[in-house]
Amino acid sequence: MSAHVIDSQVIVQTEHKEQENYLTAGYSLKSWFLTLDHKRIAILYLISVTAMFFVGGVFASLMRLELMTPQSDLFEPDNFNKLFTMHGIVMVFFFIIPAVPGVLGNFLLPLMIGAKDVAFPRLNLLSWYVYIVGAAFTMFTIVSGGVDTGWTFYTPYSTSSSQTHVVPVVLGLFITGFSSILTGLNFMVTIHRMRAPGLSWFRLPLMVWSIYATSIIQILGTPVIAVTLMMAGLEKVLRIGIFDPNLGGDPVLFQHLFWFYSHPAVYIMIVPGMGVINEVVTCFSRRSIFGYRAIAFANVGFVVFSFVVWGHHMIVAGQSVYSALIFSILSYLVGIFSAIKVFNWTATMYKGSISFDTPMLYVFGFQGLFLIGGLTGLFLAALGFDVHVHDTYFVVAHFHYVMVGGLVMAFLAGIHFWWPKMFGRKYPESIARFSMILIFAGFNLTFFPQFILGYLGMPRRYASYPDEFQVLNIMSTAGGSVLGLGFLLTAAYMIWSLFFGKEAGKNPWKATGLEWEKTTSPPPTENFFETPTVDEEPYNYANRDFTKDFNEEVKVGA
Amino acid sequence: MHSSDHSAHHPALAHHFQDLDQQKDATWLAMWVFLATEIMFFGGLFLAYVIYRSSYPDAFAIASNALNVNMGLGNTFVLIISSFTMAMSVYSAQMGQIGRLVVFLILTLILGSTFLGVKYFEYKDKFESHLVPGRHFDFAHHHDPKTGELLEGAHSESANKATEAHSSGHSEKAKREIQIFFSLYFAMTGLHAFHMIIGAGLLTWLIVLALKGRFSREYNSPVELVGLYWHFVDIVWIFLFPLLYLIGRHHHG
């Protein structure tokens, strides 16, 4: 890619609308599919994870339809097994894990640290292609009949009994894992080596700290799932015994290896979402973040503690009682870091000048739902209670409150917050607020009844259930349709805004940060017209004069 | 932050870096982080090894004695010497001695290929004596190192008094456990050999670049990075050799 050295003099003389930005830098397919620009790669990710989100959503809707009646009438139990498995695989590996790092991380990281690009742009593009290849294997599995093992692929069922397409989907996930590793590696090096002059560690926006923590978890955890899936695949193909008890293996070892990655993966999902919250909550409270260092180090705490609690997934799986005790205690400790963050965000809002724009509404949604998700996580970390509700809908509701109520809310907050920066257009605010309320209400109606169902003893992963659970299940299905409507509406007005939205201008939210204050919307290909320097703490809202209209003040490069 | 006087316009400098120093720092860090992922990748297999070896110590000792320790030892020497020639390649590149660089790279490639060749004969031997896990796996005609007896049936007396009563069942159990050893043996050495093959490809690529005159005192990062990779693969073997080849060898003596 040839270096565009743009003279700042020329830019000032050019009309605002005619400035070249990363979107107008080229229109050919080649300029998109062979791009090395981190912002275009972010758009590629945005399109692909959104597509995967709707694929996963279709599976969820079909499941909810089946669960409207106590009998398994719409689907055979076998097909229901495939539905929840494919829903889990698509949502976990192809939506939630890459969503925030792939889309917002890619777009924002170089902008936030004042760099022209990530450290290794080619590797960045490769990550996306690797993701697509992995997704293609999974899509192949879906159209060729699906998989019924659950997204956890527990042995020995997955390696010796299941007659479905375990091998292609395992191969797909193995490949996708490398996408995650490469992204993490790229981001980690970028944060270490590409920061703008003056941007010391404690001047970084907390979103960058979150991405950093996420990257380390991806780097240290993902290889383990790769080798685990490799072993399971070998066992399936070659009939060798590594995990199969009939051949002398230990299936619990598979669970250890699986959860050594898959529990930290929960933090790969939620930590970048928390990063988004930091940026949004300060902007719409017009206040500096409360407890910057505490939040920054809480990220480090997540890196360490996310790796030492995996055994709480295996409390009834046959691991030793002593091990379960240790994992239970450690699981309680990891709650401290979530609490630090939630308390500090609340304290940031205290006596702030709060405005209720859409991104902020999503932050409120996140705060409440993540709180419920986190606290029920503590219930589940308690040994006695876990034995009672293990493999019931209580667990399902818990992790959906964290994943959808936490991460999806945060992702939508971030997408709404940075949409004007990404595309230079504003979405219709009132429809967006309405749609947020739909999603929030729909979400609670879907998943709160599941807490009750689980507590009453309805097991997960069954197509049929006793008659007395029907009312709560119908509520859940009704909520699911409201939720789905909210997502569709969001997609519709976002796409509409690309063509008909109002010009956003450089800094519509009057936010701090290099991406808002030092470049245009959308930014040019190399992000900044000259290398920015930083000489203050982040979120310095106290030092900004908000009486002036920031958009008028734009003097690019001045 | 970074001075950009002498190296700012080097042809190997990517546009988004300030200068060659920043680029070099970034690639070194990236390589080490990549090696960290490799450590965890092999780590999963090492964990499986530790668990099964502590569960089935006797079977692992018996199975380990079926490996050809001389080939393993020879390969260890070959790989360690190749690590040295790789280090010397890096030194030559850093000193700008391109002729010596090519010589040491070729030596490293030859030693790496020797390792793979020996590995091929080891695998071939295992395949012919039915030690590859799967349907044709069979350990019956191998000897117990403690007693020198054939494993079938008689094995249980010496190995485990408690299960004496079920001697025929025990033989089946021993076979399963020995098969787990060989599953891990092939998974670990196979993955290692796969890394060696990639390393040989990288070495070939370096030799071509060096002959084209791409490297100099100022720019030799690819040699250094492939060096790191090659040394890492060497370290994996340093652990694999005692873990796989040298268990329970003292029963012979």
Add this chain to the structure above:
Amino acid sequence: MSDDHSKHHIVQPSTYAAILGALLVFTVLTYYVAFIDLGVLSNFVAMGIAVTKGALVVLFFMHIFYSTRLLWVVVVGSFGWLALMLILTLGDYVTRHWDIQQRIFF
């Protein structure tokens, strides 16, 4: 980020040769020790030698001895994480057949 560390230290051939010698000696040692019956100790000896050899390669062949603190952290961190995985998983296997009725702790 200091500017000093980017000037990479060049390790001399004499150092490389000394490390090569040490590695070869340790290899011979680990081979012969394996044929001596040390009971449980033989595992520790074999692993001790392997760790020493690995450390020599990391420190000198891979230049970590001369590197920045950040690279030290990466190396120590990644082996530390591996140890974390091994220890916590082994914790399960070691205690799995303990009898909870025996009240080991109190």
